[in-house]
Amino acid sequence: MNHTATQDRVRPLKVDFAQRIQSWLRNVTSPDGSLPDLDSIPQLVHRLFQDAKDERATDIHVDPENGTLCIRFRIDGVLRDVALIPRQHGAQFLGHIKALVDLDPTPLLRPAAGGTLYDLDDAEVNLRVTCAPTVQGEKMSVRLLDPRRVRYTLEELGLSHIQKEKIDQWLESMSGMVLVTGATGSGKTTSLYALLHQLKSLNCSVVTVEDPVEYRIEGINQIQVNEARGITFSETVKTMLRLDPDFLMVGEMRDRDSAEAALSASSTGRVLLSSLHSRDAAGAVTTLRNLGIQDFEITAALELVISQRLVRRLCPDCKREEPTPTEDRGWLEALEVTAPATSWVPSGCDNCRHTGYRRRIGIFEVWYVDEDANELIRRHTDEKSLRHAIRESGTKTLLEDGMAKAADGITSLAELRRGGSYGFGISHK
Ligand SMILES: [Zn+2]
Secondary structure (H helix, E strand, O other): OHHHHHHHHOOOOOOHHHHHHHHHHHHHOOOOOOOOOOOOHHHHHHHHHHHHHHOOEEEEEEEEEOOEEEEEEEEOOEEEEEEEEEHHHHHHHHHHHHHHOOOOOOOOOOOEEEEEEEEOOOOEEEEEEEEEEEOOEEEEEEEEEOHHHHHOOHHHHOOOHHHHHHHHHHHHHOOOEEEEEOOOOOOHHHHHHHHHHHHHOOOOOEEEEEOOOOOOOOOOEEEEOEHHHOEOHHHHHHHHHHOOOOEEEEOOOOOHHHHHHHHHHHOOOOEEEEEEOOOOHHHHHHHHHHOOOOHHHHHHHEEEEEEEEEEEEEOOOOOEEEEOOHHHHHHHHHOOOOOOOEEEEOOOOHHHOOOOEEEEEEEEEEEEOOHHHHHHHHOOOOHHHHHHHHHHOOOOOHHHHHHHHHHOOOOOHHHHHHOOOOOOOOOOO
16 A cells, blocks of 8 residues: 555656657757757756756756766765757757856856746746856756755754754753854755754744855845855844844855854854854864864854764665675774674665665764863864864764664665765774
8 A cells, every 4th residue: 555655756767858858859950950849948948947856856967078968966965867968959958047047148258156046837946057167168057945945843854862952952041153064065054944943933033144045034034145246244244233133144154254253243142053164063163263263262152063964864665684794894993983783775676766765864963062162172172182072071973873873774884984984084982
């Protein structure tokens, strides 16, 4: 009886758009030169976006390769080929997509980006198009932002009960600065929005400064940085403070300017949420130091660090438990972690398009910065010693959280390994 539901989920990749493109190409290249009556370019592009959304793709890549354009979808973090278009026809596609976001449809001489809200049959998506000239030709990537993605709760993202409790603990006092950290594409924005939603329900005034605003949220004031028009981070943060918010969110602290602006905002007694690039919780302190923030400023502001990365979930329909594979065993040994005797491995079935994985989940390290940790930061303790102290205080590391999720069969050791050892490379003995 599960059968029908399972069948419904089976949507073979690259069927619709790829088939249509084949018919279209046959037609435009037919000797009699007849005009294609199957689909127009706008219809084909629409089909491409609809397919991408149906496949849960987060990005569409259009890559020039040996006289063709290769179209790929990024699904659960992995790129998959969708279709090839001869370059002479591909130019029309690129031109149409660029025109949609108000970019000059002719080949560009320098990188350019644009965005728009685009209506699909069943939803609205936010498209962010980036184009760059390369030696092979023009490359384009389209990020599809599904507004529904911002409605996740913290639990749905994969935080454990204990980790959620630490966040609740902070929500009760609600002061200082909360940082969500990780590499690019680790789901930081989604977590920040999940936190914002939680705050919004508390009837507080929330103002955000983002570059760019990726998702629009009802009931939250979002300001977009526009350096080209002179709306800089520090200017925007000043504007933000005049709006008298209870909570501020600064999309990402990526340079000294934005970090200082954000810190100065939090020193006015407002609660600040932001994201940062770092390998783990201890690494966040190093990143702040590298951005020119003083140790005393860090201890005055920093309350909570949520460090994360994304891993694919094992397909529940085909995963198997087996003796732990040699590669995984070797990888864990190099990290000084005892490998389990058996572990869950991907297999592959129609429901996961034979990849063995379906959807993703976060692995987290949630560090509530207590007085002991503040003392260490004040004494300018190095990252390694700080990391050791955080672990000693009982905070579960990214690798430990990943191992727990692998032990539960939610993800695999191979999937943890695939992301590399960034953030994992510490002694766990
Ligand atoms: Zn499967």
